[in-house]
Amino acid sequence: MPEQLPVGALVYTDSEIWTVEKELGTGGQGSVYKVTSGAVSGALKWYNHQSATEQQKEAIEELIQLGTPGESYIWPESVATLKKDVDKGDASERHTPHGFGYLMPLIDGKRFTKLSYYFSGEATFKTEDAKIAACLQIAASFHALHLSGLCYRDLSFANLFVDFETGEIQICDNDNVTFDSLASPKDAWGTSGFIAPEIMRAEAPPSSLTDLYALSVVLFRILFLQHPLQGAREYAIDIADQDSEIRLYGTDPLFIYDPDDDDNRPVKGKKDISDFFWNRYPESIRQLFTEAFTRGLHEPHERIRESVWIEALSVLRAQDYYCESCGGTLYYDLNRLKKGERCEHCGRSLNFVPPRVKIGNRVLTLTHCRTFYVNQIDSSRPLAYEEPFAQVVVHPKYPTVWGLKNLSQEFWRYTASDGTEREIGQGQVLPIKNDLEANMGGTDAVFRIGTK
Amino acid sequence: MNLERMGTRDLHLFFLIDASDSMSYGGKAETLNNAIRESIPHIREVARESEGGIKVHALSFSTGARWLVNHVDIRDFTWENIKTKGVTDMGRGFELLSEKLSTHFQGERGYQPVMILLSDGMPTDDYQKGLEKLLATRWGSKAIRIAIAIGSEADMDVLQEFIGDSFRGELKPLLAKNAAELKNYIRWASTAVSQASINPVKPIVPVPQIEVEGVDIDALEW
Numbered sequence: 220m221p222e223q224l225p226v227g228a229l230v231y232t233d234s235e236i237w238t239v240e241k242e243l244g245t246g247g248q249g250s251v252y253k254v255t256s257g258a259v260s261g262a263l264k265w266y267n268h269q270s271a272t273e274q275q276k277e278a279i280e281e282l283i284q285l286g287t288p289g290e291s292y293i294w295p296e297s298v299a300t301l302k303k304d305v306d307k308g309d310a311s312e313r314h315t316p317h318g319f320g321y322l323m324p325l326i327d328g329k330r331f332t333k334l335s336y337y338f339s340g341e342a343t344f345k346t347e348d349a350k351i352a353a354c355l356q357i358a359a360s361f362h363a364l365h366l367s368g369l370c371y372r373d374l375s376f377a378n379l380f381v382d383f384e385t386g387e388i389q390i391c392d393n394d395n396v397t398f399d400s401l402a403s404p405k406d407a408w409g410t411s412g413f414i415a416p417e418i419m420r421a422e423a424p425p426s427s428l429t430d431l432y433a434l435s436v437v438l439f440r441i442l443f444l445q446h447p448l449q450g451a452r453e454y455a456i457d458i459a460d461q462d463s464e465i466r467l468y469g470t471d472p473l474f475i476y477d478p479d480d481d482d483n484r485p486v487k488g489k490k491d492i493s494d495f496f497w498n499r500y501p502e503s504i505r506q507l508f509t510e511a512f513t514r515g516l517h518e519p520h521e522r523i524r525e526s527v528w529i530e531a532l533s534v535l536r537a538q539d540y541y542c543e544s545c546g547g548t549l550y551y552d553l554n555r556l557k558k559g560e561r562c563e564h565c566g567r568s569l570n571f572v573p574p575r576v577k578i579g580n581r582v583l584t585l586t587h588c589r590t591f592y593v594n595q596i597d598s599s600r601p602l603a604y605e606e607p608f609a610q611v612v613v614h615p616k617y618p619t620v621w622g623l624k625n626l627s628q629e630f631w632r633y634t635a636s637d638g639t640e641r642e643i644g645q646g647q648v649l650p651i652k653n654d655l656e657a658n659m660g661g662t663d664a665v666f667r668i669g670t671k
Numbered sequence: 672m673n674l675e676r677m678g679t680r681d682l683h684l685f686f687l688i689d690a691s692d693s694m695s696y697g698g699k700a701e702t703l704n705n706a707i708r709e710s711i712p713h714i715r716e717v718a719r720e721s722e723g724g725i726k727v728h729a730l731s732f733s734t735g736a737r738w739l740v741n742h743v744d745i746r747d748f749t750w751e752n753i754k755t756k757g758v759t760d761m762g763r764g765f766e767l768l769s770e771k772l773s774t775h776f777q778g779e780r781g782y783q784p785v786m787i788l789l790s791d792g793m794p795t796d797d798y799q800k801g802l803e804k805l806l807a808t809r810w811g812s813k814a815i816r817i818a819i820a821i822g823s824e825a826d827m828d829v830l831q832e833f834i835g836d837s838f839r840g841e842l843k844p845l846l847a848k849n850a851a852e853l854k855n856y857i858r859w860a861s862t863a864v865s866q867a868s869i870n871p872v873k874p875i876v877p878v879p880q881i882e883v884e885g886v887d888i889d890a891l892e893w
Binding site for chain 2: 244377414444456465490
């Protein structure tokens, strides 16, 4: 069997003949090609000799039958072979005689870029909101995958594609997805730095719990850039090899911001890029990551669940505002404001408290382009992160007068200045003023305008 | 915010190239030049996807040994044709490398370096002495060492000695019988092995198919 397919080679799926147009990439298991059939384009993964096992083929067939867990997955669509009439051969034979691959949708390369390029500085999120949106989508996609009883096994930056303008994501390399019931640590799999400690110690196979670990690493790195376990201990290693990786990520893992042990802090001036970001996110986010990389390192069942990430990231997404001096994006954190801390972008004192709305113990900021989603307002629906609930609007005649447009189907109620009870239905606007108290579809909210 | 403060580590990729007179016959040198150039975009892709960079170093040995490429970032790397002349002082090549590793690499941080030895013949000097020196350096001993024989005249035992127990003792010298194989092996060694070094815990290392038994020496195309 050929290890690589030449341009012009023909491969067959159940109903189509595809022509290899060009190679898109090569990895440990094989290569990916752009293929066409008439006017239709697709992507073909073709396995190399070692990986083209009967077992792998059956796994692909199973995934095709199951169908995709969500829109963001580049899911296998059909098995591809070199000949139309495949030799079925002996099922016990380890290697399929002529090799095989599978067809999947082609990622739109104009929009989507490998997340890896974010870390080499080659790509960057257009807005802070796109960055948080990407985190949210990744968490939501894994939530859907795990709900279907599957686990991914090899989450890393090489398998995630991002639209850096909008934060939309695509997840590829789904041929390693399997039912969440692997029994043997021999099924170990993964990419350095994303592998859970118990897999590194060869004590457990990949599972949805180890996916949760990888997810927390991915989220941490998107927000803070640095690896959560790469501090002084990593910096001290001259030549990284398997043994040093096992110590760092398996037998002796320590969070760089562990509140009780400062042995692995970022190295000042050398490896401390996370210090720039750590304090800029609100306390609630720092707490969640601290839990993920202290207790979550050692107790897989205590890892932060996707639903918790989805809710926390959604709230975060409605807590940004802009520095009065430089326009840089900041996150609302009362403690920082009280302490008179400085803006991380321009160094000036933070003395502006942005317009905001308080719901329960949650404070969300009001910016001129803000859309609120249901789960930011209604804590009984933590997963409704895509369903619009309200939108900040500026009065067309009086630009300093802001209101909140009701995008939900529920009625809102408030008491106007003249003492009358008023109702705001879908599409109507609640005028915002200081100390306004309103009931938004069953949720009580108090508004505050911006102050210096 | 300064991306340099990511504190990433580099992968150092070394080419050790036989530039003895015999390399000028049968298009071996030309194939090698072409194969390295073909690999460059693929190595660059590995570097783009990994954190930190890939730094390339290359030396040639014939009568004596010399550096051709010193610590060049893969993004800026171009390959000049090798000049072939003289005997096969492989040991001197190992020595030259060990000198660099014991001086310029003090305090350096990196992944396990990848060293690719390419030869078409038998060493004419005391290669063992040079190899001992190389393996006595920290970077030399930690290296993932790959050897590619260009045609059947190469001394496979010497190449195996160079590989030693690097990469858990899983590696054998690769015998490139023709231009296509040489190109494939150089690409594999410079990309898949680099990936394995950057990601040392991934259990599957894609070793290219090697025909050990039934090699038809008469059919060699050099």
